[in-house]
Amino acid sequence: MTDYRKLWSDLGMDLEKHDRLTSALPLIYEEVYLQQPGRPQAMEYFDLVVAEIHSLRIAELVEHRRRGGKVCGVFCVFVPLEIIRAAGAIAVGLCGGSQFWVPDGERVLPRNLCPLIKASVGARLSGTCPYFQSCDLLIGETTCDGKKKAWEVLGEYAPVYVMDLPQMKRPRDLAAWRGEIGLFLARIEELTGCRVTPERLAEEIRLQNRLRQALERLYQTRKADPVPISGKDALLVTQVSFYDDPRRFIDKTEALAAEAEARIASGQGVFPSGAPRILVTGTPMAIPNWKLHHIIETAGAAVVCEETCTGTRFFEHQVDETGRTLEEQLQALAERYLKINCSCFTPNPGRLEDIFRLVEAYRVDGVIYYNLQFCHGYAVEYYAVEKALKARGIPVMKVETDYSEEDTGQLRTRVEAFLEMLR
Amino acid sequence: MTVLGIDIGSRTIAIAILNEKGELLAGQVSDSGPRPLERAREMAGNLSSFRRIVATGYGRHGARADFATDLITEIKAHALGARHLFPSCRTVLDIGGQDSKVIRLDEQGRVVDFIMNDRCAAGTGKFLEIMAQGLGLPLEEMVAAASAGDGEITLNSMCTVFAESEVVSLLAAGQPVGAVARAVLNSICDRTQNLLLRLGIEPPVVFTGGVAAIPGLPAYFARRMGLPDLLVPPRPQLVGALGAALYGMKAKKATG
Ligand code: SF4
Ligand code: SF4
Numbered sequence: 001m002t003d004y005r006k007l008w009s010d011l012g013m014d015l016e017k018h019d020r021l022t023s024a025l026p027l028i029y030e031e032v033y034l035q036q037p038g039r040p041q042a043m044e045y046f047d048l049v050v051a052e053i054h055s056l057r058i059a060e061l062v063e064h065r066r067r068g069g070k071v072c073g074v075f076c077v078f079v080p081l082e083i084i085r086a087a088g089a090i091a092v093g094l095c096g097g098s099q100f101w102v103p104d105g106e107r108v109l110p111r112n113l114c115p116l117i118k119a120s121v122g123a124r125l126s127g128t129c130p131y132f133q134s135c136d137l138l139i140g141e142t143t144c145d146g147k148k149k150a151w152e153v154l155g156e157y158a159p160v161y162v163m164d165l166p167q168m169k170r171p172r173d174l175a176a177w178r179g180e181i182g183l184f185l186a187r188i189e190e191l192t193g194c195r196v197t198p199e200r201l202a203e204e205i206r207l208q209n210r211l212r213q214a215l216e217r218l219y220q221t222r223k224a225d226p227v228p229i230s231g232k233d234a235l236l237v238t239q240v241s242f243y244d245d246p247r248r249f250i251d252k253t254e255a256l257a258a259e260a261e262a263r264i265a266s267g268q269g270v271f272p273s274g275a276p277r278i279l280v281t282g283t284p285m286a287i288p289n290w291k292l293h294h295i296i297e298t299a300g301a302a303v304v305c306e307e308t309c310t311g312t313r314f315f316e317h318q319v320d321e322t323g324r325t326l327e328e329q330l331q332a333l334a335e336r337y338l339k340i341n342c343s344c345f346t347p348n349p350g351r352l353e354d355i356f357r358l359v360e361a362y363r364v365d366g367v368i369y370y371n372l373q374f375c376h377g378y379a380v381e382y383y384a385v386e387k388a389l390k391a392r393g394i395p396v397m398k399v400e401t402d403y404s405e406e407d408t409g410q411l412r413t414r415v416e417a418f419l420e421m422l423r
Numbered sequence: 424m425t426v427l428g429i430d431i432g433s434r435t436i437a438i439a440i441l442n443e444k445g446e447l448l449a450g451q452v453s454d455s456g457p458r459p460l461e462r463a464r465e466m467a468g469n470l471s472s473f474r475r476i477v478a479t480g481y482g483r484h485g486a487r488a489d490f491a492t493d494l495i496t497e498i499k500a501h502a503l504g505a506r507h508l509f510p511s512c513r514t515v516l517d518i519g520g521q522d523s524k525v526i527r528l529d530e531q532g533r534v535v536d537f538i539m540n541d542r543c544a545a546g547t548g549k550f551l552e553i554m555a556q557g558l559g560l561p562l563e564e565m566v567a568a569a570s571a572g573d574g575e576i577t578l579n580s581m582c583t584v585f586a587e588s589e590v591v592s593l594l595a596a597g598q599p600v601g602a603v604a605r606a607v608l609n610s611i612c613d614r615t616q617n618l619l620l621r622l623g624i625e626p627p628v629v630f631t632g633g634v635a636a637i638p639g640l641p642a643y644f645a646r647r648m649g650l651p652d653l654l655v656p657p658r659p660q661l662v663g664a665l666g667a668a669l670y671g672m673k674a675k676k677a678t679g
Contacts, residue, residue: 409481410522414539417498421534 004055007062011133018128021100022054025288032294036230038270040263042256043233049240050287057243058130064090065134070192073135075120076143077309077340078165080333082204082319083185084139085246088194092131093242094138096120097286099403101128108153114375115402116286117146124157131243132158137191139184141165143344144377161187167345169338178334185330201329205319211246212315214253219312221260222304223362225277226269228260231303232293238310239287276301276422277363281355281385282370283378284309289403292370292411299416305362307355308370313340316354343377351381352388359394365422368415369398395421424474427467428668429491430500431459431482434520434548435633438466439664440473445672450661460485475671479663495670497663498526498537504666505629506532508656513625516615516653517662518634520548523615527622538622544583546614548634553583554607557590558600566639569608572601578610586610608640612647619648628653635659 009015029050033039049057061071072084073094084091096105096119105113105122123129140151140162151160163180166173185196218237221228237256241249263269278301280292285308293303306312319336323329341350359367367389371378382398389396397418401407425448428439436459440449456462459482470476470490477493478486479500487494495503497517505515506528515526523546527536540546544553555565576598580586586607593603619628630641630653645653656662 410539412484413481413496413498417496417534417537420496420499421537 002055002059004059007059008054008130011058011062011130012127013130013133014127017126018054021098021128024100025053026051028288032290033232033236036232036270036297038268039233040229040256040259042252042259043236045252045255046233046236046240049244050236053243053287054130057245058134060245061090061092061131061134065136070136071134072188072191073132073138075139075147076141076165077314078141078143078337078342079139079163080181080184080337082201082208082333083181083188083196085207086196086201086204087185087188087192089136089188089192092135093286094120094123094129094132094135095242095284095286096123096129097239097289097403098123099405101126102403109150112374113146114144114283114372116284116372116375117150119286119403121150121154124154137161137187139163143342144375146374165344166338169345174334174338177338178331181330181334181337185326196326198324198326198329201326202321202323205321205323205329205333207246207250209318209321211241211250211253212318214250214257215241215315218253218257218260219305219315221257221264224264224269225363226267226271226273226275227277227302227304228263228269229256230270230297231278231280231306232290232297235285235290235293235303235306235310236287238306238314239285241314242287271297271300271302276365276419277304278302279305279307279355279358279362279364279367280311280370281307281367283372283375285370286310291401291403291405291408292368292399292415295408295412295415296368296419299412299419301365301419301422304364305358307351307358309340309342312354312358313342343381348381352385355385355389356392359389364394366395366397366418368418369396371398371400373400373402425472426668426671427473427476428500428664428666428671429463429467429476429478429486430480430497430663430667431455431463431478431486432480432497432519432521432663435660436463436466436480436482437661437664438463439661439668441665441668441672445669447665450658450664452658452660455482460489464490475674477667477671477674479667493671493674495667498524498534500663500666500670501631502526502528502532502534502666503669504662504664505631505656507665507669508662509627509629509654512627512629512654514619514622514628516619516628516630516635517632518547518615518630519632523547523618523632523634525618525622527625536622538618540618545581545586546611546618548632550583550586550611551607551634551637553587554590557587558594558604558607560600560604562637563639565604566608566637566643568601569604570639570643572599572603572605574599574602574605576602576606578606608643609647612644615644616648624650626650626652630655631659631662633660 070089081091101119101122104126105118124132138160317339320332323332426441430437437452476491478491483494524539636659641653641655
């Protein structure tokens, strides 16, 4: 038996505060996840990962570091994980999704800032996130203004490296991004002391492609009616992918997808056939942020797809595997990552095209635009998305919310009224 | 047998009882009090005498878990109620004690869009009550004073708490009551108009909820918004409950 309290305190964590954080999770998880009827058997693994979120995986990270390995924390799906892994380091996602961390974040950040940023910084300041505590290097990026400046604050607590992400997608921006990826590679090599060889990088490119394909395969099953897996469960799988060991994650996700496919073949679903089908689009939902999905699905509709960074934006597009030299591979990485359509870019027409395509493919009845409060990029982009969807007769509604529970009643009313409109 | 519609709001509870022909047998409004569900049961009387009980409003889930057979949102309830009373209605404006909303209907009366105010008392009945207190007038007299008053002073504060102190300091600075009352009504009216404009005003507009019941207020709003008319039902607080009951008349099987 690993003594986790010792392990946590060795990581410099605030144990008392951490107890308060972890004591709330099982209850919430029971209500939001375990009470769902007819869940696929293969979700058991993901339940276990969540139940042991601060122990099993952390022990692996600690063991890796004991053997001289490094851990990198990332906050955005633009950071090429392949490079981190090819240099022998482990990558973990650090976006905070819990209200628990917000007050600590607000000690150093303005209150009218996106809750994801406040929670992420708060998690580090409060010393209650063992992933943060395990990181040898935090990888920031120049995406939104809030995050860009938050790195300066986080830099006081942990080493931070910032990738300069372009804001447009012209050829010269691609070239600049390709250059950034080269600098990133050098920084990671310096961190781990391992040279990245084309062979190692090719291996990691294939692995991450397989991981994306596994998620893609799972998402494909959500196109079926009745839908074989709930939106909440699918969201959880994507969220777990940011923490888990990639090989194990691929196996478990493939198994889940296979079970979902078998369910489709036998017509088994978690919602009755004909239940309203919702696409959620917008800002990321970091674990344990399940608020909107829970409201939608307890109101009787199925979330069938997420056009978010904890959804399709994370796994769509593969990296070209034919590159033989580092030069070719880095170019392929730059091209793949720059295909992500985040509202931090201007203009961002690709996101509209993605939404239309997903609405079609997943046979969506209505779109709910999820906007974390004070995320201006996505809030402004709603104008274009709403106009375009309405012009095509696709119902859309924006919800702007944070991690607190105080607006749940109102959100529930709005979501239910939206569903009444679709029925 | 009869059908009961019950609208459990955060400030008031309204019930409407319809007979088999869909005629209103009884309608009643009362304060929610500290235990709204108990209060709702009391108002409803003999629960087993109803063929269906449809709950709406903030307390609908609680009521459904307790005694109601169906539930619908207040959006749908207001749409059904307003359309029943004014069959050509295309827009519903509902201002209640703690929220306000605009609902857009198509020609068949189906809800095609809606918008609710966000997490804030400004632009609701609560705002008016507090401002009337600041002015030291009952609500109706505040509207009368505003209609008779003139001048174009404006309230700068969006927040209810700050707006109240603004009202008090305007009075202390010697501004006439009528002018300050106008500032109050204009503030909520402009806010409401913004909400309406975000969906686009498609007449006829039906005005429901407790605020529509304040004498003189709908006419004041219509004048300021430059609308020919805001249609106000005889008992605007009852529209949600009526809509819920109407849903019960039509519904064949239990929902939710
Ligand atoms: S929303 Fe934009 S900034 Fe945030 S994780 Fe996604 S790509 Fe990165
Ligand atoms: S949700 Fe928006 S504001 Fe928040 S971190 Fe992402 S891009 Fe920045």
